[in-house]
Amino acid sequence: MKLRPFLILLAVMVLLAIPWLVSSSMLNAAIQMLIAALFAMAFSLLCGQAGMLSFGHAAYFGLGAFATVHAMNAFNGEGLLPTPLLPLAGAAVGLVSGVVAGYFSTKRTGVYFAMITLALAELLHALAPHLKGTFGGEAGISSFRMPAWGFGFGTAIEVYYLTLFWVLLAIGLLYLLMLTPLGRLALGLRENQRRLRFLGYNVHALGTLIFAISAMFSGLAGALQSLNIEAANYAELETHVSTVVLLNSFIGGVRVFLGPAIGAALMTFFGHVTSDVTRVWLLYQGIIFVLVMMFLPRGIVGELVERFSGKRPAGEGIRLSEMLPRLAGIAVAALGGVVLIELLQRVMSRDYRALAAGGQWPEITMMGLSWQPGSPLTWLVPLSALALGLALVLGVNRRAAARREATA
Amino acid sequence: MTFPTRALASAACILALSAGGAAAAEPLKIALVETLSGPQASTGLLYRAAVQYQVGKINEAGGYNGAPVVLEEYDNQGGPVGATDRVRAAIADGAHIIVQGSSSAVAGQITEDVRKHNLRNQGNEILYINLGAEAMELTGEKCHFYHFRVSPNAAIRVGTLVAGMKEAGVLGERVYAMNQNYSWGVDVQEATKAAAATAGYEVVEETLHEVNKIQDFAPYVARIQATNADTVITGNWSNDLLLLMKAASGAGLKARFGTAFLDQPGNIANAGAIAEGHFVSTPFNPEAGGEKSKAFAEDYKKVTGHYPSYVEPATVFGLTLLGQALQQVPAAEDIDVTAIALALEKATIETPIGSFSMRAEDHQGVFPMVVQQVSADATFKVDDTSYGFKPVKVFSAEESAAPVQESCSMQRPS
Known part of the structure; x- marks a missing residue:
């Protein structure tokens, strides 16, 4: 197990070196990948660790995003919340909304829990277009990353490092959380809630707490997105956002620690590259999801961990x-x-x-070859x-x- | 980059090389950042067809700066987040002009991204031509020097619509404003109230309803009936428009509908006879403007396979205006985007139905509008039905224009 710290160090080094290794367009993709990875990690704390499948995480992501945009406009990157600390606003709002939503939704489990989270998210999604002051109109609310602490925050490189810092910090915290008794209890919540209750734990409070922490990190991811695109739009509250994080997490493997992050990064990268190449990239994304679920039900990372962890019998x-x-x-x-x-x-x-239309079927040129459809x-x-x-x-x-x- | 663009790009390179001396000059790059995949793609693909058509025309006329104009396509994946990503990619690829139109959410993001880019990169500005995002604030609070809108907005649509219906003698004095409850619907409602005095009607009731969630409009139609309205002005689109009209027809409502987006492809096929007699105001109709309009429509069909409709004419005219502006900017080694923007403010073209120009105060296009009625007598049928849009009245550019919004304070380049 000496290998692990070395691998982590190597990964961090590579992440730090990214701005020198890739083009500026890919650097933008890298920022999106980091944000998607953090969002998936936050989602999987709830879904993978605590076994509560939420269909409404877009709400906490979106609330974090809007909180940050408002904070950006209110503080102008100075005073209490200079630009690098702005994600705290998103995290705080995510936490508070998570406590409230978690209180109601964790009263139930399983399908009912999922339905409540979906309903709460839809409630917000339906409400947002009506509140122009808070959520902006159709054109959204925009803001401007002001310089702070001697950094301009005008270039993608600065935004990348800011995002990287917060994402690594958050993932580190999530890892530490797993080691605490609270993290262990979250697993207990997934495995056998009733037994946990008989042991004297307050499972509702525990569920609410895990939900709130997950919402907090989702809010942080939303905040980073607002910082990145310098705007927030109520389109971010759509069900689509909740589904994407779910698909990403399951493709990566929701029960291994870094699985969701890697899944989200891979799928974001996939979307970034393929959406300019082909019109039907969403179809490929769907096919990948179906294939992964059918043949690698533990997710890509989950399966790899399983294969290489040496737990199998010798002949296997x-x-x-x-x-x-x-x-x-x-x-x-x-x-x-x-x-x-x-x-x-x-x-x-x-x-x-x-x-x-003229009755002729012209050749199609594709991949450097010409194809005769007839x-x-x-x-x-x-x-x-x-x-x-x-x-x-x-x-x-x-x-x-x-x-x-x-x-x- | 899809194959056709790549082909265009390489064709552009070859032509640029063969142009010899002019080969050193930089080709103008236009980036189409549109929704090309997913559920909203159908409108995005219309913009794409229109942009490809007109960029083709500009290149047939010699391109710009001694080289053909290069068109690159980016898929904004339907949302503001994807749009930011693609705008950055386009800028990294050296785009000078970004064009987009299919969503005000995406447009709001792009116009702000462009404004911020220009603030941070003075001397390397880029231009955003808004082909069809109609939110008022894009030429209001969010207006800035490098944003140009070549499509109508709520005020233009409603202003011409009520004036045209009044001339046709069908407007009446009691108007009901039925709109979707978000910024666009509110814009249309405000415009309907603002036009009341000049068109001489009373807004008997205003309703804002849920967006694309209502399956049964019968209660809303009952309210319209209760007010005894002569006309319903609505900015509704897609299902909200179709279901509203179907409910109205089912209840035997006599009021006529004045709409903004009845001409979206598929609407007439879906609504059929129910749409007959209702009105829409758009920037073009192939029947208005005589032979020139017909020639344009036929030429467009020859290239793209269909007649120009919905968002396509405004897109073509807007890029024609760009082509006109480019002719006023002398060729140079480096493309001066600010000079193109200044030329765009002064450019004027003649479209088949009248003059088309750009207003310098808020960068809202000023162009004629055609008020039209769904009718079986129309020459150009749509959606393979027996119905088409019959022009009722063409308003000149001056008549169509709506006043500059006070909220627009534009900082001009010094």
Whole structure:
């Protein structure tokens, strides 16, 4: 276990060096990734550690964001809350709203809990457009990052380091929280609430506390977003925000500590890169989620931790002779699938239908090749790649299963 | 970057190289930061089609600065957060002009991002051309020198709508304002009240209702009926408009509707005969303006596959105005965005239905508006139905213009 501090140190070093390593557009993506990671961590404290699935975390994220924008405009980056300390405003409002919302929602568990969180978030979402003074109109409230402590906060690099500082601090605190008795009790809440009550703990107070802490860190993430985009808009209160953090956390793996953060960072990066390349990136995102849930139910990070933690019996380790063909099969199938989806998307697009209206089907140029939509070859090639890849994976799996049976 | 843009970009490079001496000059880069994926994409794709069409025209006419204008597309993912990210990416890629239109939330974010960028990077300014975000505050409280709006706003829409309906003799004296309860609906309601004196009507009741949540408008229609209103002025769009009109038709309401967005593609197909006789005010109609309008509509259809509708005409005219402004700015090694902005303030073009210019005080476009009625007699049918929009009255640019908002205090470059 000596490896872990070394890995953490390495990761922090890489994060610190990012502004020198990537382009300015990617630096913006990095800021978004950090914010998404923190939000997912806050969400997973509640969902992963304490086992309470919330459908309304956009509310606390959004409240933190609005609190920060108002604080930015009120203090002008001076006095009590200079620019670097502004996230505290978001965290404070997140905490207070979390106590209130947590008090009501943690009175119930399971589906009912989820429904209450959803209802509270929708309440806020429905209310916000009516309160122009607090939530701005459709065009939102904007603010300006003022210079403070000798920093201008005008460039993305300064914003990156500010975000990085707060995100690392928050993740560190969340880690420490896990080690405290409170963190252990949160696990108990997930595993067996009734038993915890019989042991004499006040589970409602405990649930409220965990909820409030989760909301506080969500508010902090919202605050960092406000600092980054220098504005807040009631669009941030939409259900969509709550769903994205949920998907991100589950893709990463909600029960391993850094799983949600890595999942959120990966998916944010994925969106950043693919949304300019293809119109149907949301479809790919959905496909990834479905595949992860079907084949890696512990999440990407959860599965990796499981594979490499050495908890498996001796014969169950990773075999390169199986892993490599499996990965190759997945890659071939993915390539075939992507080509197929992209071709379909282009043929169905409005531009292309306009071109094809004359009865001709012009060639489609894609990935440096030209494709003839009329020819069967165009469709057979990606289809056979998809089939071939899947067959390869299935074949390897079948052989692995047979071998396991023979050794058992 | 999608393939077509990349092709355009590389074509631009080749042309720039072949232009020899002029190759050293910087090409003008326009970044379209639009919603190109997800549930709101249909409007974003209309803007894209119109921008591609007009940038193509500018390039056919020789581009700018000795090189074709480069158009790059960015997907703002439907929200302000994605928009900020894409604006930054566009600036990092060297964009000079950002164009966008499909949401006031995104527009509010972009216009502020552009303002802050320009404050922090003097000498490297960028320009934001707002193609269709109609919130009043964008040319009011949030107005600034580098934001230009080429679409109407609530005041222009309602002002022309009531004037046109009055001329057609259908406005009556009792007007009901039915709007969605958020900034746009409030803008339309305010504009309806403001126009009451000049158009000679009384606003009998104002209602602000939930946005896109109501399934049954029957209670609202009952209230309209109770007031005995002659006309309902509404800024509603999408479902809120369709369901309202359907409920009204179901209850046998006699009042006519004056709307802002009845021409959104799909609306007429959905509403069918229910929409007949109702009004809308927009910046263009292919039937208004004679042969020139028809020629424009046909040419647009030839390039994009459909007639220009909804947000497309204003987008095309707005970028034509930009093209006109570019001709006034001398070619230089570095593109001077402030000079383009100053030229844009002075530019005037002739569209098929009249002159189109930019007002220097608040950077709101000043252009003609066409008040039109859904009718089976229209020459250009929409949505494959037997209905289309029949022009009732064309208001010239001067007649359409709404006063400059007092809340706009613009800092001009010194």
